[in-house]
Amino acid sequence: MLEHVFSEMVIAGAGWTQEPPHRYILVYMKISLDRCVACGNCVAICPVGAIDIDPVINRATVDQDRCVECFACYRGLSTEHLNPTLVRSMRKVFSWFRLRFDPEPDVCPTDAIEPQDLAWPRIVRRAFSDPLVPHESTGIHGRGTEEVKTNDVTHRVGEGEVGFTIEFGRPSVSASFRDISGVTETLAAAGIAFEANNPVTHLMDDPSTGKIREDILDERVLSAIVEVKTTMERVPEILRIVREAAENIETIIAIGVSTRCDAEGGSALESVLHDEGVPFWRGKTNLGLGRASQVEPVAGSG
Amino acid sequence: MTNTLHRYGAPETLKDDYIVFAMAARGINDEGSVEKFKTFLRIAQKHGPINLGDATQGGVYRPSKRLNPLAHWFRKDERDPESVVMNINQPTVVSAVFDDPKALEAFLVDIKKADLGLSVNISALIDSAAEIAKQAGITRHSVEYSLGFFGALDKLPDRATLSLATMCGHGMISFSLAKKMIDWVKQSRRTPEEASAYMARFCSCGIFNTTRSCRLLNECSHRTG
Numbered sequence: 225m226l227e228h229v230f231s232e233m234v235i236a237g238a239g240w241t242q243e244p245p246h247r248y249i250l251v252y253m254k255i256s257l258d259r260c261v262a263c264g265n266c267v268a269i270c271p272v273g274a275i276d277i278d279p280v281i282n283r284a285t286v287d288q289d290r291c292v293e294c295f296a297c298y299r300g301l302s303t304e305h306l307n308p309t310l311v312r313s314m315r316k317v318f319s320w321f322r323l324r325f326d327p328e329p330d331v332c333p334t335d336a337i338e339p340q341d342l343a344w345p346r347i348v349r350r351a352f353s354d355p356l357v358p359h360e361s362t363g364i365h366g367r368g369t370e371e372v373k374t375n376d377v378t379h380r381v382g383e384g385e386v387g388f389t390i391e392f393g394r395p396s397v398s399a400s401f402r403d404i405s406g407v408t409e410t411l412a413a414a415g416i417a418f419e420a421n422n423p424v425t426h427l428m429d430d431p432s433t434g435k436i437r438e439d440i441l442d443e444r445v446l447s448a449i450v451e452v453k454t455t456m457e458r459v460p461e462i463l464r465i466v467r468e469a470a471e472n473i474e475t476i477i478a479i480g481v482s483t484r485c486d487a488e489g490g491s492a493l494e495s496v497l498h499d500e501g502v503p504f505w506r507g508k509t510n511l512g513l514g515r516a517s518q519v520e521p522v523a524g525s526g
Numbered sequence: 527m528t529n530t531l532h533r534y535g536a537p538e539t540l541k542d543d544y545i546v547f548a549m550a551a552r553g554i555n556d557e558g559s560v561e562k563f564k565t566f567l568r569i570a571q572k573h574g575p576i577n578l579g580d581a582t583q584g585g586v587y588r589p590s591k592r593l594n595p596l597a598h599w600f601r602k603d604e605r606d607p608e609s610v611v612m613n614i615n616q617p618t619v620v621s622a623v624f625d626d627p628k629a630l631e632a633f634l635v636d637i638k639k640a641d642l643g644l645s646v647n648i649s650a651l652i653d654s655a656a657e658i659a660k661q662a663g664i665t666r667h668s669v670e671y672s673l674g675f676f677g678a679l680d681k682l683p684d685r686a687t688l689s690l691a692t693m694c695g696h697g698m699i700s701f702s703l704a705k706k707m708i709d710w711v712k713q714s715r716r717t718p719e720e721a722s723a724y725m726a727r728f729c730s731c732g733i734f735n736t737t738r739s740c741r742l743l744n745e746c747s748h749r750t751g
Contacts (some may be wrong), residue, residue, distance in 0.1 A: 267702075269702070269703050269728065271699075296728060299589070300728040304594075306595065307590070326715065328597060328601065329706065330589065330728070339629070353697075356581075356730055357584065370549065372545075372669075375668040377551045377645060394695070395695070396700060397678070397682070440570060447696075466676070470677035471677070473678070475677055476675050476676070476677045478674070478676075479673040480670050480671065480672055484667070504671040505537045505651060506532075506649075506671075507669060507670050507672050508648070509669050510669065511659055511664050511666060512644060513646045514644055515643035516551075516555055517552045518553040518555060518557055
């Protein structure tokens with residue numbers, strides 16, 4: 225069932241191919257050996273360093289274990305459509321004289337990057353790594369939910385409440401679901417509930433245990449966001465749990481905390497963070513200009 | 527999407543970085559939102575944003591899939607804000623990046639007046655955002671704080687590289703590309719403006735701040751080592 229959900233979830237995303245009988249297939253990243261001229265431009269632009277020039281075959285190759293299917297190479301590089309044989313010959317002649325062309329660094333000269341069919345469980349890599357792929361579970365492009373950004377109409381986080389976004393793998397370090405599961409299990413053991421409408425929660429065997437399903441634990445993603453909501457009083461405890469857990473994993477955790485302001489725009493969370501000695505200066509400010517037009521807001525909240 | 531939340535840098539390096547974005551909540555106010563998103567960006571255009579973006583289609587800076595080989599010598603400025611606005615065809619997240627707090631304030635006054643009913647957020651220094659909103663006659667509703675990075679910090683690059691790369695929060699600008707651009711500007715192989723445009727093309731949401739990028743690259747090029 226879950227495989228079906230993830231297979232269907234990115235129909236609107238870029239990089240899909242449609243094949244008879246009108247089935248959409250998600251694809252993995254490959255560089256054509258016939259077209260690659262080993263210019264090396266794609267090596268530098270891969271966020272996780274998964275592309276190298278193989279010295280034996282003199283072509284760029286993708287380390288499929290490190291690749292997170294973010295599509296930065298396929299979509300981000302501009303492309304020319306030059307003849308590969310001609311380009312290789314020119315590069316060869318230049319190299320004899322120790323000369324090197326100084327090309328634009330964001331171009332694949334021969335359009336050599338070719339997405340290929342992608343199957344479960346690898347499909348989750350792209351769902352969490354490619355920002356242009358929306359999650360079916362949330363309808364949101366990206367890796368989490370609407371969080372506090374639409375709090376003025378969803379009233380998800382009320383006064384005295386705090387929302388946590390605990391993002392694994394960011395920035396550009398990547399994370400495996402095994403890394404993530406270790407921390408979510410610790411949070412669950414502390415009685416912390418996860419946001420139901422979040423893609424990572426959907427991948428848990430049982431959200432009350434925080435354990436992520438076994439068959440995707442070794443899949444790597446550019447980043448994934450775990451969301452929890454709690455009371456102001458529990459903020460120090462959760463911060464401590466996450467920071468301690470972060471010391472024992474091989475990736476980065478980026479933490480965001482949010483709350484509803486009072487009538488004057490004041491935030492009680494700031495004093496809690498000051499007391500915990502956590503510096504902060506940057507963030508997102510919801511201006512409260514949203515208005516529900518389809519349903520009534522939840523009564524008694526916000 | 528927390529893609530604008532964790533931009534790296536000390537407060538004094540973030541004073542020219544303001545991202546304003548609008549979104550609708552699924553099933554609450556997303557019906558009929560396409561025209562509102564277009565209106566949001568059109569109002570933003572009047573106030574001189576340095577970047578615009580649509581999370582589903584891309585930003586002002588985009589790669590070209592049919593690049594003319596002469597582009598290696600004579601690359602055209604392919605920025606096209608109008609196509610960002612015109613191509614919106616579904617509920618999305620739209621954003622405008624400003625480098626001037628006065629322009630932002632004027633934009634907020636107009637957005638409040640337009641009363642689009644979309645959720646509007648400022649991603650910036652918390653205190654600056656609150657002050658600018660106040661000047662525009664708006665009391666903030668909710669706030670989200672970036673507490674920074676924890677864990678295997680030895681996997682992160684130097685400060686300048688991290689400041690550039692985190693201007694795409696989705697991680698589409700690799701550390702190695704950011705480092706390469708710093709080096710190329712130092713070597714005078716490219717101008718800060720050219721290097722910033724290369725990086726901006728990888729940020730598919732259009733939230734990359736080219737003004738801040740140029741400033742950071744200029745600072746790097748005047749340093750030794």
